[in-house]
Amino acid sequence: YELDELTPTAELLASELVTNAHLYGDGGPYGLRVGERPGGGLRVGVWDANPQIPPPFAGVPVQAPQGERGRGLMLVQACADRYGAYTLQRPGKYLWAECAHPGPYG
Template structure:
């Protein structure tokens, strides 16, 4: 199977619909498999699911998921939505949620699982939250000796 070398990018426009996180995960799996980055699937799925779920929960309109490989073995996921509020993990608040916290656990996973993350306010309103995952080639190939 032929693959496209990085850089490559896909953008998935999602309606404000509770099925959006599942559609985002299915699309992500297909893209990673096609680009031979399937070993990132578990981590990338978790991260994308958290970001898309938050976009659905805290914004009123449609949102988008962008998948991009800026270079080999690195994936950047970005979610744009209409809510301008940037959540605490993306503001540099690194404290984990308390044992009784009802919110904040999902985005705390971003801190634990992403190699890098960030946020940008958008000029026309809303925000972009992004995360990066890097393939661990040692785990992918194992010890060949």
């Protein structure tokens, strides 16, 4: 894919999305999908069994957490070029984030 420069960002996005699914996915199964986007870049997505879309992905303003937890999806928002979420037909949701190919000039 020649997407080596996206690897650190894609790894961070995947890690935070999977962690969120593990912690808040209602104990059900969850899964990861990574794919190349048309025109370049990567989309990282995670589905889980909890249909509730978390506030950062639902367009609800969120204050920065003061504790040790709660920063993962804010990191995804800060590092992704695009992100979103939707509920699934079966119980659950799908959160996704994209990192764009930087192009020839970075």
